[in-house]
Amino acid sequence: MRRKVESLECIDVIYEIYLQKKQSAWRTFSQFKTEQLKQKYLKLSKMCQDAVDTFWIEKENDLVAGGDIGQFYRYVNNKIVSNSGIGVVKDETGTILYDDKAKAECFRRYFESVFTQDNNKPAHAASKAPSDSFTDVTFSYENVSKAFRGLKAKPSRGPDGLPSFFIKILVDSISFPLMLIFSQSFESCKVPDIWKTAVVHPYLERFSQ
Numbered sequence: 001m002r003r004k005v006e007s008l009e010c011i012d013v014i015y016e017i018y019l020q021k022k023q024s025a026w027r028t029f030s031q032f033k034t035e036q037l038k039q040k041y042l043k044l045s046k047m048c049q050d051a052v053d054t055f056w057i058e059k060e061n062d063l064v065a066g067g068d069i070g071q072f073y074r075y076v077n078n079k080i081v082s083n084s085g086i087g088v089v090k091d092e093t094g095t096i097l098y099d100d101k102a103k104a105e106c107f108r109r110y111f112e113s114v115f116t117q118d119n120n121k122p123a124h125a126a127s128k129a130p131s132d133s134f135t136d137v138t139f140s141y142e143n144v145s146k147a148f149r150g151l152k153a154k155p156s157r158g159p160d161g162l163p164s165f166f167i168k169i170l171v172d173s174i175s176f177p178l179m180l181i182f183s184q185s186f187e188s189c190k191v192p193d194i195w196k197t198a199v200v201h202p203y204l205e206r207f208s209q
Helices: 003-030 035-066 069-080 100-114 141-149 164-169 171-188
Strands: none
Touching: 003 035, 035 171, 069 100, 141 164, 141 171
């Protein structure tokens, strides 16, 4: 066990050395911009990534060899759960992505490759409901207030930047103006643009990379 700890500490020191060299190589390349300096930077960047990969491999092997089932599952759960909503992913080349923008670009490329291109022809629409089908729909202060009170108090924000728990706190103050907005929107057949937006998080299928 002591040897394993020393091994992990050694890998950590090696990574710090490579990282310093990588940063120095980037500054030099940014100044002179020669092909030789670019290749040097790319080589050091790969060495940094290899050091990180080796560190986690050693750590996970040590975890498996330890035989502590509880610690193992805690480690796995921490890897699965991500504060940003999306954990680390691999792109089509097998590169591990940590940056949110890189993940978004990776998903964009994948969705673009599997989705059907728009042919600019209108989609088939089902028959519309009679114009008088919703004449009895009304919005009252009590109904709006009840709907907001039924929201789950979560800290996650929607497109408007407001979490649901914040809306629940202000329910007595915002129910009446929102009731007017709902009623006017329904009568005019127009919906505010912000209501047409949503925050979408793609979720990978189980056991997929």
